[in-house]
Amino acid sequence: xxxxxxxxxxxxxxxxxxxxxxxxxxxxxxxxxxxxxxxxxxxxxxxxxxxxxxxxxxxxxxxxxxxxxxxxxxxxxxxxxxxxxxxxxxxxxxxxxxxxxxxxxxxxxxxxxxxxxxxxxxxxxxxxxxxxxxxxxxxxxxxxxxxxxxxxxxxxxxxxxxxxxxxxxxxxxxxxxxxxxxxxxxxxxxxxxxxxxxxxxxxxxxxxxxxxxxxxxxx
Amino acid sequence: xxxxxxxxxxxxxxxxxxxxxxxxxxxxxxxxxxxxxxxxxxxxxxxxxxxxxxxxxxxxxxxxxxxxxxxxxxxxxxxxxxxxxxxxxxxxxxxxxxxxxxxxxxxxxxxxxxxxxxxxxxxxxxxxxxxxxxxxxxxxxxxxxxxxxxxxxxxxxxxxxxxxxxxxxxxxxxxxxxxxxxxxxxxxxxxxxxxxxxxxxxxxxxxxxxxxxxxxxxxxxxxxxxxxxxxxxxxxxxxxxxxxxxxxxxxxx
Amino acid sequence: xxxxxxxxxxxxxxxxxxxxxxxxxxxxxxxxxxxxxxxxxxxxxxxxxxxxxxxxxx
Amino acid sequence: xxxxxxxxxxxxxxxxxxxxxxxxxxxxxxxxxxxxxxxxxxxxxxxxxxxxxxxxxxxxxxxxxxxxxxxxxxxxxxxxxxxxxxxxxxxxxxxxxxxxxxxxxxxxxxxxxxxxxxxxxxxxxxxxxxxxxxxxxxxxxxxxxxxxxxxxxxxxxxxxxxxxxxxxxxxxxxxxxxxxxxxxxxxxxxxxxxxxxxxxxxxxxxxxxxxxxx
Numbered sequence: 001x002x003x004x005x006x007x008x009x010x011x012x013x014x015x016x017x018x019x020x021x022x023x024x025x026x027x028x029x030x031x032x033x034x035x036x037x038x039x040x041x042x043x044x045x046x047x048x049x050x051x052x053x054x055x056x057x058x059x060x061x062x063x064x065x066x067x068x069x070x071x072x073x074x075x076x077x078x079x080x081x082x083x084x085x086x087x088x089x090x091x092x093x094x095x096x097x098x099x100x101x102x103x104x105x106x107x108x109x110x111x112x113x114x115x116x117x118x119x120x121x122x123x124x125x126x127x128x129x130x131x132x133x134x135x136x137x138x139x140x141x142x143x144x145x146x147x148x149x150x151x152x153x154x155x156x157x158x159x160x161x162x163x164x165x166x167x168x169x170x171x172x173x174x175x176x177x178x179x180x181x182x183x184x185x186x187x188x189x190x191x192x193x194x195x196x197x198x199x200x201x202x203x204x205x206x207x208x209x210x211x212x213x214x215x216x217x218x219x
Numbered sequence: 220x221x222x223x224x225x226x227x228x229x230x231x232x233x234x235x236x237x238x239x240x241x242x243x244x245x246x247x248x249x250x251x252x253x254x255x256x257x258x259x260x261x262x263x264x265x266x267x268x269x270x271x272x273x274x275x276x277x278x279x280x281x282x283x284x285x286x287x288x289x290x291x292x293x294x295x296x297x298x299x300x301x302x303x304x305x306x307x308x309x310x311x312x313x314x315x316x317x318x319x320x321x322x323x324x325x326x327x328x329x330x331x332x333x334x335x336x337x338x339x340x341x342x343x344x345x346x347x348x349x350x351x352x353x354x355x356x357x358x359x360x361x362x363x364x365x366x367x368x369x370x371x372x373x374x375x376x377x378x379x380x381x382x383x384x385x386x387x388x389x390x391x392x393x394x395x396x397x398x399x400x401x402x403x404x405x406x407x408x409x410x411x412x413x414x415x416x417x418x419x420x421x422x423x424x425x426x427x428x429x430x431x432x433x434x435x436x437x438x439x440x441x442x443x444x445x446x447x448x449x450x451x452x453x454x455x456x457x458x459x460x461x462x463x464x465x466x467x468x469x470x471x472x
Numbered sequence: 473x474x475x476x477x478x479x480x481x482x483x484x485x486x487x488x489x490x491x492x493x494x495x496x497x498x499x500x501x502x503x504x505x506x507x508x509x510x511x512x513x514x515x516x517x518x519x520x521x522x523x524x525x526x527x528x529x530x
Numbered sequence: 531x532x533x534x535x536x537x538x539x540x541x542x543x544x545x546x547x548x549x550x551x552x553x554x555x556x557x558x559x560x561x562x563x564x565x566x567x568x569x570x571x572x573x574x575x576x577x578x579x580x581x582x583x584x585x586x587x588x589x590x591x592x593x594x595x596x597x598x599x600x601x602x603x604x605x606x607x608x609x610x611x612x613x614x615x616x617x618x619x620x621x622x623x624x625x626x627x628x629x630x631x632x633x634x635x636x637x638x639x640x641x642x643x644x645x646x647x648x649x650x651x652x653x654x655x656x657x658x659x660x661x662x663x664x665x666x667x668x669x670x671x672x673x674x675x676x677x678x679x680x681x682x683x684x685x686x687x688x689x690x691x692x693x694x695x696x697x698x699x700x701x702x703x704x705x706x707x708x709x710x711x712x713x714x715x716x717x718x719x720x721x722x723x724x725x726x727x728x729x730x731x732x733x734x735x736x737x738x739x740x741x742x743x744x
Contacts (some may be wrong), residue, residue: 003630007619014618020371024364031357039349075612078581082603083632115336115346116357276475283486323493330489337482341475374661439490446497453504460511461658465667468655514654 001085001093008097012063022102023109026059030113041118048117049127049178055113056106056131057138057167063102064142064163065149065156067094068214072150077214087211091143095207099139107131126181126188130195134174137199140206141166147210151217170198236452239312243449250442257435264428280338282428286436287331291359292394294324294440298366299391302384312448314380315455317387318370319447323440325363332360351400352408355393362390376455531557531593531682533578533602533714538587540573547573552587553731557682560705560715565733571718572610572687574733578716579608579685595636605635606683611691613672617661621647621671624660629678638680638711646677651700665692673701676708684708686717 012019033051037043071077080090110131114124145163149155177191265282298320304313335353336346347353366383373379401408532554539549547570555561563571576582578589580603589602596605615624625643634640647653650670660668669692676684684705690698705715 003627007616007623007627010623011616011618020364020368024361024368027364028361031361034349041345041348044349073612074616075610075614076616078576078579078608078610079614079628079632081581082579082606082608084601084604116349118345118347276479279479280482283482287486322496326489326493330486333485333489334482337478337485341478443493443497446501450497450501450504453501453508457504457507457511458662460508461662464511464514464655465658465662465664468652468667510657514657 001089004090004093005097005100008094009101012098012101019101019105022059022062023105025062026055026106026109027113029058030055031116034116045118045120045123048114048119049123049182050175051117052110052113052119052127053131053171053175053178056110056135057164057171059106060103060135060138061142061160061163063098064139064146065159067098067143067146068150068210069146069155077150081214087214088207091147091207091210091214092203095136095139095143098143099136103135103139107135120182123178123182126178130174130177130192133192133199134170134195137170137195137202138163138167140199140202141170142206144206144209144213147213147217150214170195173198236312240449240452243445247442247445250438250445254435254438254442257431257438261428261432261435264431268424268428277338277341278425280334281425282432284331284334284338285429286433287327287334288356289433290436290440291324291328291331291356292397293437294320294327295359295363295387295391295394297444298324298387299394302387305380305384306388312452314376314384315448315451316444317380317383319451320444321363321367321370323443323447325360325367327436327440328356328360328363331356350408352397355397355400359393359397362393366390531591531596531605531712531714533683533716534590534592535578536587536590538574538577538589539585540570540577540582541585542573546585548733550587555714555716557593557712557714558709560709560717560728561731562728563716563718563731563733564720569733571733575608575685575687575716575718576610579603579606581608602683605681606685607676607679607681608685608687609672609676609689610687613668614675615660615668615672618659620657620659621663622656625656625671625674625678628675632679632681634680635682637682640679641677643674643678646674647671649677649704650674651697666694666697669693670697670700673704677704682712683714683716686715686719688719689717690719 030051033047034044037047068077071080081087083090107128110128111124114127119127142159142163145159145166146155148162149159152158173191173195176186177188177195180186180188180191261282265279298317301313301317301320304310305317332353335356339348340346366386369386370379370383373382534555535551535553538551540547551574553561563574565571573582577584580589580601591600591602591605614628615621619627622643625646629640629643640646641649643656644653647656650673652667652670652674655663655667660671663671669689673689686705690701693701705717709715
């Protein structure tokens with residue numbers, strides 16, 4: 001299991017890997033917003049958490065379609081399907097590696113973008129924390145979508161379209177927890193606990209669904 | 220590497236990577252020592268000179284902020300010159316130079332943004348402001364990162380060189396925008412004060428540490444750039460020899 | 473917060489960035505050198521280097 | 531150890547590729563599947579490997595020390611058209627990954643990575659990235675993958691397609707050694723593999739009738 005994790009990490013860091021592209025996309029998407037809404041700092045700080053969350057959501061969808069397609073293209077997927085190792089576990093490890101390589105850098109870059117959005121320190125901390133807890137859920141859902149679209153030649157866009165509606169709950173609770181941390185009357189913990197629950201839920205459902213889809217898709 | 224170093228007779232000899240490696244081996248120690256000395260003097264000066272009566276202690280941030288910002292633009296200009304060298308004269312080391320400079324440029328631009336932010340908080344009361352100067356420097360930072368990603372994405376260095384050279388030249392539009400943004404638009408950022416017509420507008424008390432630090436940062440950049448070019452040449456040799464090794468293994472078998 | 477805090481923080485950032493760049497350059501150089509050594513040990517030489525050796529030993 | 535395929539039928543879309551196909555393979559035996567393009571050779575192999583579920587019939591594994599219900603795929607190496615190696619990683623990283631990931635099937639041990647490279651005649655270049663190698667070299671390292679982890683059954687789909695004559699001979703040697711050690715080989719091929727004693731199964735598309743083993 002560890003060997004698969006290390007291999008996937010190596011692949012995403014080596015040339016052509018998606019780790020840098022994800023962060024770059026995230027930064028660019030968030031940086032474009034002030035040009036659209038104008039440099040009104042009060043407005044920016046109000047919409048900041050939402051923008052950072054949406055940017056992170058889009059950026060973490062970027063490399064997802066290659067999660068299984070790359071394995072399928074060179075035949076590795078066949079060998080993984082044949083093993084006695086439960087496929088669910090294989091998928092889970094691949095998700096974790098993918099998140100560590102592409103999701104974690106987004107979390108680490110988010111405070112910097114928070115500054116650009118003129119968010120205060122508490123809001124930045126809250127967004128970073130919610131992203132840390134919530135972004136794995138996106139990867140887990142995405143794994144299921146990627147598995148469904150694995151045999152399609154141009155599945156990349158389809159994966160995004162399939163997954164985006166499913167990530168809406170993650171977005172809702174992530175953003176509402178971030179706002180709750182800033183605005184006094186709303187409590188922070190309930191939406192945050194919900195977010196954590198969603199992530200745990202998808203950590204089970206996502207790999208299960210992905211494994212099922214991969215078995216059904218093999219030909 | 221104990222190979223004899225061929226003598227440099229004309230400028231075009233620099234195109235020979237072996238000659239360049241020999242030159243690097245001779246020059247870099249001096250550059251490194253000079254950089255260290257200048258930094259020692261510069262740091263001493265920056266912490267002993269007096270604070271500004273308006274800006275107080277924070278004026279010391281200028282001694283790292285301005286050199287970093289200056290380097291971020293100089294590095295891009297060097298990359299643009301290298302890009303011209305690649306496209307027009309097909310100088311074999313030009314694209315190596317551009318590729319080696321990109322991460323350095325990104326690093327110094329990042330430093331300029333960070334220190335600018337740290338300066339802006341006590342002075343303007345905000346970490347970041349979407350004004351013309353700051354935005355254009357941020358765009359420069361994104362361009363550096365994009366170029367790094369682009370250069371890494373190609374397998375074939377020759378193709379990567381041409382494509383990224385075109386992009387570098389297109390992006391060069393940004394440099395004059397950064398330079399003159401403070402004059403063209405009415406912004407929060409203060410206008411240039413060191414280099415302008417009719418002499419510097421800055422008190423010699425601040426000018427001295429600033430110039431020393433700028434020189435130190437510039438030398439640091441050149442030291443690192445030389446070393447990065449050397450690394451890139453080695454990287455290409457490794458890659459060429461690996462291909463050779465693969466071919467030789469075939470012949471033996 | 474006092475101004476000294478911002479000054480110290482920005483100098484710390486400068487030191488960090490400079491060290492990171494220097495370290496990266498140094499380590500990258502070491503890695504490439506190691507790769508070259510490994511290849512040389514495996515008996516692969518650059519054509520020009522091999523050529524000079526032949527000339528040196530008639 | 532015996533590999534039993536019983537009454538296999540596989541349908542792709544609306545086409546019945548083959549039906550009621552049965553065969554039996556004992557330790558030390560090789561079965562070469564031949565036939566026209568599209569006659570279902572690859573499909574048969576993938577079915578035995580467990581990558582396709584057949585419409586009827588099943589693939590079984592019997593023998594000492596094998597609990598019933600174990601899938602044949604777990605005891606098999608599958609070498610398909612694609613090499614299952616990553617271009618960006620070095621040969622050694624690729625092989626080391628598969629070695630630890632696959633693990634040894636009970637009853638044997640895989641070779642060391644360098645030994646495996648030696649066996650396919652390409653020792654000394656395992657430190658190169660896989661993408662730097664020529665197509666033939668890549669194929670040979672894909673075969674080294676069969677050696678680094680022990681599997682009694684080798685399922686080979688056009689194994690020698692990208693190989694020259696010398697490599698062809700080398701591979702025939704590997705397969706022969708595997709058979710002598712009590713392994714089983716199931717191969718689909720156009721070219722003769724150069725094996726001494728093999729049984730043949732000719733696929734004739736969906737007109738196939740009858741029981742091969744009988």
